Amino acid sequence: MENTITVDGLTFVPYLTRDLIAEQVKRVASEIRNDLEDSCPIFICVLNGAFMFAADLYREIGINNSVITFVKYSSYEGTSSTGKVKEVIGLKEDITGRDVVIIEDIVDTGLTAVKMIEDLRKRNPRSIRFATLLHKPESCKTGFKPDYVAFSIPPKFIIGYGLDLDGKVRNLPDIYVIKEEAENIDIENNMKDTMNVVLFGAPGSGKGTQSAKLIDKYGLYHISTGEVLRDHIKRGTELGKIADSYISKGQLIPDDLMIRILDNVLEKEAAGKKGVVFDGFPRTIPQAEALKELLKKRGTELHAVIGLEVPEDELMERMIRRGKETGRADDTPETIKNRLKVYHDQTHPLREYYTKKGKYLPINGSGIVDEIFSDIVEGLKGIRN
Secondary structure (H helix, E strand, O other): OOOOEEEOOEEEEEEEOHHHHHHHHHHHHHHHHHHHOOOOOEEEEEEOOOHHHHHHHHHHHOOOOOEEEEEEEEEEEOOEEEEEEEEEEOOOOOOOOOEEEEEEEEEOOOHHHHHHHHHHHOOOOOEEEEEEEEEOHHHOOOOOOOOEEEEEOOOOOEEEOOEOEOOEOOOOOOEEEEHHHOOOOOOEEHHHHOEEEEEEEOOOOOHHHHHHHHHHHHOOEEEEHHHHHHHHHHHOOHHHHHHHHHHOOOOOOOHHHHHHHHHHHHHHOOOOOOEEEEEOOOOOHHHHHHHHHHHHOOOOOOOEEEEEEOOHHHHHHHHHHHHHHHOOOOOOHHHHHHHHHHHHHHHHHHHHHHHHOOOEEEEEOOOOHHHHHHHHHHHHOOOOO
16 A cells, blocks of 8 residues: 555645455455345445445355346545535336345445435335445534444545546545545444354353343344354264264363354354354364454454353352252262362463453343343443454
């Protein structure tokens, strides 16, 4: 990326790199694919500015029976919006009963978006969704909110990656902002509402209860490695058969196999969700490193590791009581002690690992359930700031 470029006497400096753009294009594509992969959608690219974003996004979505077409609306002259929307090239395809996704380069005042949706509704589509590379919420005059957003940005003028200045510099692979407007601006991709957490808790710590509360409050997707493995084995998938070959012999599943299975879940089931609660993973430092890379390639990260800490004597009491109430034969004092030892031996290195990275959030797991959850919520505030 060039440090500065000059166009028509204006100096622009780097804002969004091509790598960051590519990460967010993949994320948005995953969200759309998750919503429409069983449909035959029609994608409508708004020319001219969205052509690069639309091409990359459409390729990443990869729904082979979909259609892409092009229309042209305009409300810009030079570096500012005119506030007037005029259709230049209309839509000729029949969209009756179709799922429609409008692809725009930028939502500024929202006038173009509202105009387009009003026009398209007259053609009786089954649904209309709106995807945009950039969203300027502070400039909005209509209250319009896109369904899919790669980046939310301040009301600054930017160029590159299809965005122009009087027709110029659309070819740039990166996005630039006017130098004078670059001070004190914050690049904010649409992952700000995403939260990925690992939940640690010894047997009897209430991990299941708190996990359910996290899912309910934040809209997270729950991934339990135990449940995932059982599901793959039950369905007889290729990964399930390989996993069963180890489990049936009493052997531990290799890290690389567990990573492949988790990658599959993140891609096919958790895509487009507001985040993930990882339950039972990671169990080793190599798994923790692999999880970091799995999230990184999706343009996100692990935000916190919640550790429910309960004194061992209290855990013993809870589990013995549970054993009596449920008739679980494995909840005996001897087996409980062994399970707690295995848990502590396993998680201690991980606790140190995540503590050094500033991600470990210790929570007192004794007391009233709702109060414990309140402590978790309080601890999670600002974890990405």
